[in-house]
Amino acid sequence: MREAFRDELAALSGQLAEMCGLAVSAMERATRALLECDLSLAEEVIDDHECIADRNRRIEEAAFRLLVLQQPVASELRLVVASMHIAADVDRMGALAVHVASVARLRHPECAVPDEVRASFAEMGAQSVQLARTAQEVLLSRDPDAAARLRDEDDAVDIEHRHLFTLLLDRNWHDGVCSAVDVALLGRYYERFADHAVEIGKRVVFEATGGLPVYKKLA
């Protein structure tokens, strides 16, 4: 029985990592759709979100079933509880990728991102996707040190995000209000996406150590 339970726990981790992989792919494609003004790619990301939402529901159901049937304690209970929180984080990451794709779609055939902030979005997109990929690996390795490092890696996203606002609020911004609003909201979506990857790391540390996560970022 316990062995079957451990198998179910491992399966749950596998499902989480797979779900996180879907969010990685969604943000990667959303960024490409944004930078290359690719309408069909943007629509693909938007349509695919139902898959991520469905995974969230299934993981929550599976975790709930484990709580009812196995009444886990200690580290196993922490793992089950953390899984529900992590699935919710990944679901939000998917939703944020959809927001990016939606802006790309809304402005098509124009490009939502003016030339002067293009490099900044390419950078933030790459950093965010990389963070999510690390979160995905950590969901399988359960390595608390790698999980804790996600927080440090997020600093690069925050620096790029601040740089974006410097460009945006510069007196030389000539792309108008509509474009400035798009850029500000897009920046926020990337920043939040990366924050959720950090939250996943925090949960993995919690599982491994039993300590409640203590740091909190007000993003």
Added chain:
Amino acid sequence: MREAFRDELAALSGQLAEMCGLAVSAMERATRALLECDLSLAEEVIDDHECIADRNRRIEEAAFRLLVLQQPVASELRLVVASMHIAADVDRMGALAVHVASVARLRHPECAVPDEVRASFAEMGAQSVQLARTAQEVLLSRDPDAAARLRDEDDAVDIEHRHLFTLLLDRNWHDGVCSAVDVALLGRYYERFADHAVEIGKRVVFEATGGLPVYKKLA
């Protein structure tokens, strides 16, 4: 023993409602700080957030302890699991109120909100605070019908939010890019605050009915 457990569950609901009351107060004061350019009120909201974050930790610990010690099943298990999700939602609501207060502080002694969108923010502020207040009541009454109505009430916030963007993207916007960026992000904070109140309603419905929440808004 079971009676003691029921008392603990009731206490948990009480703590959640109290925590939600803190978020109501935070957003109410943040809105006042924003509209009246009140620096000390803005700083008060920012300083007070630690209280909300601390409640989140304590509720999560209490819920975890109940899972370990009481191994609840059925509706009681749903209640404990939902409590953890709800505490996380309320924590985000508090963080979003801090964001509003931070914009007010950043622009002081100027007012972050230009006259032409002032009424819009007053409206969105009142609606969001009212939604959070309903969520707080629902946490005590556990009335699934009232909880489900939160979603309909959120429509008013969405309508006002869209109206705000109409004003912002109008050709007559003369307040410049910096102000437009503030207004766009502020609008987003209110919209997300209200969404979290809706999420709380969804969780209460889930507890009452045992059905997993099916609607999902990509905000």
